[in-house]
Amino acid sequence: MSDAVITGMSVASPIGLGTEEHWKSVLAGRHGIGEVDRFDVSGYPSRLAGQIRGFEAADHLPGRLLPQTDVSTRYALAMARWALEDAGVEPGTTAGPGAPADYDMGVVVSSAQGGFDFTHREFRKLWSQGPEYVSVYESFAWFYAVDTGQISIRHGLRGPSAALVAEQAGGLDAVGHARRTVRRGTRLVVAGGVDSALDPWGWAAQLAGGRVSTAREPERAFLPFDRDAGGHVPGEGGAILVVEDADSARERGAPRRYGRIAGHAATFDPPPGSGRPSALRRAVELALADAGRTAHDIGVVFADAAGVPELDRAEAEALRAVFGPYGVPVTAPKALTGRLYGGGGPVDLLCALLSLRDGVVPHTAHTARVPEDYGLDLVRDEPRGLPVRSALVLARGRRGFNSAVVVTAPDS
Amino acid sequence: MTEPMDMNTLRRILVACAGEDEAAAPAGDILDVPFTDLGYDSLALMESAARIKQEFGVDIADDVLTELETPRALLDLVNGSVRAGRPAEGVRVA
Numbered sequence: 001m002s003d004a005v006i007t008g009m010s011v012a013s014p015i016g017l018g019t020e021e022h023w024k025s026v027l028a029g030r031h032g033i034g035e036v037d038r039f040d041v042s043g044y045p046s047r048l049a050g051q052i053r054g055f056e057a058a059d060h061l062p063g064r065l066l067p068q069t070d071v072s073t074r075y076a077l078a079m080a081r082w083a084l085e086d087a088g089v090e091p092g093t094t095a096g097p098g099a100p101a102d103y104d105m106g107v108v109v110s111s112a113q114g115g116f117d118f119t120h121r122e123f124r125k126l127w128s129q130g131p132e133y134v135s136v137y138e139s140f141a142w143f144y145a146v147d148t149g150q151i152s153i154r155h156g157l158r159g160p161s162a163a164l165v166a167e168q169a170g171g172l173d174a175v176g177h178a179r180r181t182v183r184r185g186t187r188l189v190v191a192g193g194v195d196s197a198l199d200p201w202g203w204a205a206q207l208a209g210g211r212v213s214t215a216r217e218p219e220r221a222f223l224p225f226d227r228d229a230g231g232h233v234p235g236e237g238g239a240i241l242v243v244e245d246a247d248s249a250r251e252r253g254a255p256r257r258y259g260r261i262a263g264h265a266a267t268f269d270p271p272p273g274s275g276r277p278s279a280l281r282r283a284v285e286l287a288l289a290d291a292g293r294t295a296h297d298i299g300v301v302f303a304d305a306a307g308v309p310e311l312d313r314a315e316a317e318a319l320r321a322v323f324g325p326y327g328v329p330v331t332a333p334k335a336l337t338g339r340l341y342g343g344g345g346p347v348d349l350l351c352a353l354l355s356l357r358d359g360v361v362p363h364t365a366h367t368a369r370v371p372e373d374y375g376l377d378l379v380r381d382e383p384r385g386l387p388v389r390s391a392l393v394l395a396r397g398r399r400g401f402n403s404a405v406v407v408t409a410p411d412s
Numbered sequence: 413m414t415e416p417m418d419m420n421t422l423r424r425i426l427v428a429c430a431g432e433d434e435a436a437a438p439a440g441d442i443l444d445v446p447f448t449d450l451g452y453d454s455l456a457l458m459e460s461a462a463r464i465k466q467e468f469g470v471d472i473a474d475d476v477l478t479e480l481e482t483p484r485a486l487l488d489l490v491n492g493s494v495r496a497g498r499p500a501e502g503v504r505v506a
Binding site: 062063064065066067068132133135136137139 | 428429430431432451455458459462465466
């Protein structure tokens with residue numbers, strides 16, 4: 001079966017626009033959490049979010065796309081372009097020898113929240129001015145599949161494409177599905193996830209979920225695996241990866257390979273109240289089996305890291321069961337950005353690939369006291385130099401989704 | 413007599429509703445340039461038509477709108493309807 005390699009990637013997060021800026025912040029432990037400043041958040045129980053700063057949409061998008069895109073789609077479009085540039089692919093312009101044709105390239109992007117901010121503005125017009133004032137672009141700007149569609153249209157990527165929704169697990173599932181698409185014969189797939197819902201309506205919806213931290217100090221608000229964990233901070237952004245058939249990459253002389261997607265698995269939890277354990281452990285085992293690897297082969301785990309004590313405990317249990325107590329270094333750089341929902345898994349995947357490249361595992365900032373019985377070797381305080389050859393990335397989506405991806409060094 | 417809606421007004425509405433970019437900026441003389449060449453698709457025209465209705469009280473039916481190929485055709489329809497006080501078929505004047 002053909003190999004799926006990563007030949008390009010990009011990120012837009014509260015701690016960086018672009019791969020190297022984000023990675024530098026991760027290794028420096030620089031967080032991007034602060035009080036929401038896009039509306040008056042003072043009356044809400046939760047006020048902190050990871051917000052992207054300094055993103056001027058008009059600098060990154062053609063003017064024609066501005067009236068029809070939500071902020072999340074603008075991030076998706078900017079990242080897709082950066083990732084394709086990174087991969088050395090310019091659809092439509094370099095149909096030279098070896099270059100993939102339009103039907104050889106697909107798009108699979110996950111969004112958990114859709115276009116909240118755009119929709120909120122249009123709803124305001126609906127209620128205050130009347131239905132005929134609502135933008136015709138509302139018809140698709142809200143929709144979970146819009147990122148996939150807009151990326152496909154902008155770059156002329158006409159191959160098999162999809163949108164996946166599985167809350168925070170969706171972004172890893174999208175990458176898993178991209179690999180499946182490549183194995184079915186599509187040369188290249190633009191894959192990943194992105195989310196943003198920091199308008200009043202989106203904020204209310206997030207708070208209604210009951211897992212958003214009410215802490216007021218950015219360094220104390222999202223403490224994955226800490227005994228003081230009290231929920232998560234919502235963030236915005238995501239990552240886009242170019243998942244490509246290894247032969248295709250060779251054929252066109254791709255400038256780089258960050259790694260291989262060696263394994264993927266998705267599982268679904270039993271219904272609440274069943275008494276049966278979470279299916280996260282099974283996702284890990286299935287992803288390892290899919291990769292033809294054992295627990296011993298994994299150099300680091302990028303955890304889902306919910307920041308909610310019972311969920312942290314469940315994840316720690318699954319990792320202990322597979323790797324043994326303190327059996328593998330575990331980390332959660334998302335402490336710096338907040339949870340990015342559809343974008344979360346792909347950002348972790350990007351960091352995992354950079355860990356393989358640079359031989360360094362980022363730390364989990366802010367978390368200080370991990371309960372002893374978790375049995376976790378959590379990388380804390382500072383990055384750890386480790387010559388990792390393979391990494392496991394985990395994501396859980398609310399209401400039962402589990403997703404696991406194994407990535408390995410490009411030459412392994 | 414001045415037309416109720418001139419090209420500059422239409423240009424402003426098109427840009428506000430559907431954006432502009434370097435590739436097909438609606439600068440210069442675009443009166444007879446097809447909307448498709450300008451990069452304005454049916455959704456862009458629907459959005460613009462909604463604005464024209466709000467500003468000029470001229471309501472163009474969707475099926476009439478999709479038959480309009482150029483800015484000149486759109487201007488003629490709107491201005492003709494307002495001037496005549498007797499709208500063309502598929503057009504209502506408030």
